[in-house]
Amino acid sequence: MSEPPGVVCRECPDRAFVNVRGDVGDPRLRDAVAQVAGVDLPREPGTWNQADRSRAYWLGPDEWLLVVEGDDGLEVEGRLRSALDGHFSVVDVTGTQVHKELSGPDVGKVLQKSSPYDFHPRHFPPGRCAQTVFAKATALVAAREDGAFDIVFRRSYADYFMRWLADAAAEYGYRLD
Amino acid sequence: MFRIHCPHCREARSEEEFSYAGEAHIPRPVDPSSLSDSEWGEYLHTRTNPRGPHREMWVHTAGCRRYFNVLRDTVSYKILAVYPVGEMPPEQGEA
Numbered sequence: 001m002s003e004p005p006g007v008v009c010r011e012c013p014d015r016a017f018v019n020v021r022g023d024v025g026d027p028r029l030r031d032a033v034a035q036v037a038g039v040d041l042p043r044e045p046g047t048w049n050q051a052d053r054s055r056a057y058w059l060g061p062d063e064w065l066l067v068v069e070g071d072d073g074l075e076v077e078g079r080l081r082s083a084l085d086g087h088f089s090v091v092d093v094t095g096t097q098v099h100k101e102l103s104g105p106d107v108g109k110v111l112q113k114s115s116p117y118d119f120h121p122r123h124f125p126p127g128r129c130a131q132t133v134f135a136k137a138t139a140l141v142a143a144r145e146d147g148a149f150d151i152v153f154r155r156s157y158a159d160y161f162m163r164w165l166a167d168a169a170a171e172y173g174y175r176l177d
Numbered sequence: 178m179f180r181i182h183c184p185h186c187r188e189a190r191s192e193e194e195f196s197y198a199g200e201a202h203i204p205r206p207v208d209p210s211s212l213s214d215s216e217w218g219e220y221l222h223t224r225t226n227p228r229g230p231h232r233e234m235w236v237h238t239a240g241c242r243r244y245f246n247v248l249r250d251t252v253s254y255k256i257l258a259v260y261p262v263g264e265m266p267p268e269q270g271e272a
């Protein structure tokens with residue numbers, strides 16, 4: 001009998017990634033994103049919002065990552081460009097990003113040993129996100145309501161990242177779905 | 178290894194997330210072609226290199242990727258102030 005794994009990593013396929021920059025004080029930006037992606041841009045540093053099939057992560061004071069699930073995700077960039085007016089930047093970065101879901105009872109321990117960032121739930125409750133170093137790679141980590149974490153990192157780091165994860169999680173029992 | 182408070186992320190982060198970006202408050206000459214070689218060399222290479230409080234730029238490379246200024250004691254490494262680009266440091270900064 002094998003124990004259930006302490007950490008489970010699952011690929012999250014079929015999503016578009018769009019980098020958005022602009023003035024969050026400009027209602028035209030917020031309205032266009034809400035209309036096209038159905039999600040509000042978070043204004044609070046280090047937080048993220050989810051609505052329906054879209055997620056919006058705070059990356060900087062004028063920068064967000066939109067992640068939209070579904071087949072039509074690649075149209076998000078075009079639709080945003082049509083809906084936006086003024087000074088902004090919208091760039092589809094789908095080809096550069098990997099999105100994984102980390103779950104399991106020991107996922108917090110693996111994050112804590114992999115990064116100098118304080119991933120303790122007291123400091124990093126559901127709704128928080130942070131870009132930080134994960135071993136020697138950089139990643140965006142987001143805490144979810146169900147206790148799991150979403151991790152977004154660059155495709156070029158994928159091999160390094162997944163090897164590190166498999167090694168770090170081995171002591172708790174690791175399963176890659 | 179020390180921790181730096183990022184004014185954009187509004188929390189203290191590990192030094193390894195940041196990169197040092199040189200001495201702060203060195204304006205680029207408005208018309209470089211009107212400068213003599215020694216004036217241009219002064220702008221490019223001459224730094225104050227103080228023993229004590231030093232005004233410097235940092236960028237949160239692995240985090241929000243934004244720049245900000247730091248007043249740091251080069252002897253103790255103590256960070257005396259963090260302040261936005263375009264502003265001068267609070268009082269003790271005129272060291």
Ligand SMILES: [Zn+2]
Pocket residue numbers: 183184185186187237240241242243
């Ligand atoms: Zn930052």
